[in-house]
Amino acid sequence: MHEVTLCAPGGLDTVVQAEGLQLRLERLFGFACAATPEEPEIRGLFALKTSAGDGDASEPLLRGLSEGQATMAATFEAGALMLETVWTLDTANLVLSRCDRITNSGVAPVTLNRCQARFPLAPGGLELYAQRGHWGRESQGGWVDLPAAELVLEGFQGRSAIPAPPYLFFRRPGGGPGVALHVLPRGNWTIRVARRGGYYDGKPCMVIEAGLADGALALVLAPGATLELPELLLQGIPGGEPHLGAAPLHTHAWRRWFAKAKPSFPVQYNTWFDRYDNLDVDHLRAELAAAKEVGCEVFTVDAGWFGYAAGSWDGRVGDWRETADRSFKGKMRDFAGEVRAAGLRFGLWMEAERVVPTAPIAKSHPEWLAPAGHKAFRVAIEEPAAYAYLKGEMSRVVETYDLAWMKIDSNFPLGLDECRGELTDYYTAWFRLLGELRAKFPGCVFEACASGGLRMDLELTRQHEGIFLSDNVTPNDMIRMIQGSALRVPPARMTLWTVIKSLPDRGLVAARIHGFDDPIPVDMDFATLVCMPGIFVLSGDLESLPLADRTALAARVAWYKRWREFIVAAATDLLTPPAPMEDHTGWAALQLRRADDSRSLVFAYRLDDRFAVRWIPLRNLDPRTRYALAGNGVSPAEATGAELMDRGLRVELPARFRATVVEVVPVS
Helix, strand or coil, X not given: CEEEEECCHHHCCEEEEEECCEEEEEEECCEEECCCCCCCCCCCCEEEEECCECCCXXXXXXXXXXXXXXXXXXXXXXXXXXXXXXXXXXXXXXXXXXXXXXXXXXXXXXXXEEEEEEEEECCCCCEEEXXXXXXXXXXXXXXXXXXXXXXEEEEECCEEEEXXXXXXXXXXXCCCXXXXXXXXCCCCEEEEEXXXXXXXXXXXXXXXXXXXXXXXXXXXXXXXXXXXXXEEEEEEECCCCHHHHHHHHHXXXXXXXXXXXXXXXXXXXXXXXXXCCCCXXXXXXXXXHHHHXXXXXXXXXXXXXXXXXXXXXXHCCCCCCECXXXXXXXXXXXXXXXXXHCCCEEEEEECCCEECCCCHHHHHCHHHEEECCCCCEEECCCCHHHHHHHHHHHHHHHHHCCEEEEEECCCCCCCCCCCCCCCHHHHHHHHHHHHHHHHHCCCCEEEECCCCCCCCCHHHHHHCCEEECCCCCCHHHHHHHHHHHCCCXXXXXXXXXXXXXXXXXXXXXXXXXXXXXXXXXXXHHHHHHCCCCCEEEEEECHHHCCHHHHHHHHHHHHHHHHHHHHHHCCEEEECCCCCCCCCCECEEEEEEXXXXXXXXXXXXXXXXXXXXXXXXXXXXXXXXXXXXXXXXXXXXXXXXXXXXXXXXXXXXXXCCCEEEEXXXXXXX
């Protein structure tokens, strides 16, 4: 027998043993794991089902062990399959990466019906926290009961965040340390929690399985072929509360994936929430002038500029020719020139994956398409010719209009995978295409609009440069969705949209859900500071704002520009835990900090709370350092790190639904 130990502070070690014919998990961040190798539905690190049978692992091997990383492999008797697993521990942030790959080393094809990571925990029960969501109501979390059968969380038809995002938090009953599990989807995904075993002693184990979805999986693995399974991240959270895992996850993600990304993002104006696809050029010129006045640096035209068919924008997707009889009437390049002459750069919206039946490509090359949802097709980029076509179209659009920003949407379910691979091949191709485009056009920002927020996950985030939070742009709701989404994705990588206009009889208003049919009065600082912990975007009718509001907005934009390089690399501490979207009571607060910077930013929001003063304890400051505190409503002007962490930061906001941002800077 040999043993692999990944050591973590506080006794939160992870231990894997190779004993007999099995790789067995002994401990997971200090959690005792199952010790019943005689029960097949519990034993081992993998849940495997193939056309050759389930199989047992033989000859488990420790292939390599270095500080914080172990590579283990096992062959399976059924079908001559080799499964390799690499476990890497980020000790500082208590984030364990598990990457699995399965290879057919035999001479005959093998059909995979199930191949998931397994974590069999010892008897004792679990408390579970998960998220649910639908359009306009994403990332809503809460404690859930384990059903009598099993709890299943899943994404389907390519939408990773509905009906649930790929995330689960668990701890033992009564509190104590917890663990957060994240799936980084490359296709449809599943997390399953079940009570299993206990046939001999009546004490069932808690078994968690996660990874590639298995509901319709029948993926044929040819001889010599290898399948990369979705990466899993597991976080040890000593404090035992889900929101305490946010900042360590963000720090881990930054170091692994974003440290060499763009150092900041331009402030963008997007046309969508003004008049949607009604692109009146004279009105756009007025919005361009207003956007320039308040400090925007990119002007992005959203849906409505393309297609020859009659009807609204969603009946023309897939035809990426500029429309000749609407909008710019074939002269959008001229308008893009006006944008650049005004000192801004130009951006466009494109829903590259979707094709409607009337699009020219659907008639000329139907073999390049696959059925999808919403009476549409998706480009079958698993096939080389279709891949080349889509890459060519996206490249042509970037080059033709000299884009500085492309907002890539996905308003439709991708449909069933006719090859029974749960969209694994499709997503592998899609991510490769995005990587090639980003390398080809380094000056262009590629944003994932991602079906509103229905396709929001950490894997998709790292394949783009920013990811849209939600089509729900109501500031009160956004606070709650930012809190919930921050458990899985750094707000620093989210595009957060301030959508405002001014009405003659109501003054400054914000959109409600997705538009201005029922607008809500809003304070300028509240509307903008909700969105400044991330990639700041403006939309709505800026031209309608009176001079005083434009001046106030310009001042906020100027402040954001001074801090944006700090913000884009920041981890976000949730100083107040997430709450349901309908709960507009109390206060909410976020602290942005960086490992390489001793400063912090604290965003504080007074919601519908009767108290004008709130003491907000901060985190991870140097107790002996004195910090200068600058921001509206904050006192005193200086305090030590110990005082700010113990007693807290005193913030006073005299009215409901007001906000402030506090700069916390060491005194030199």
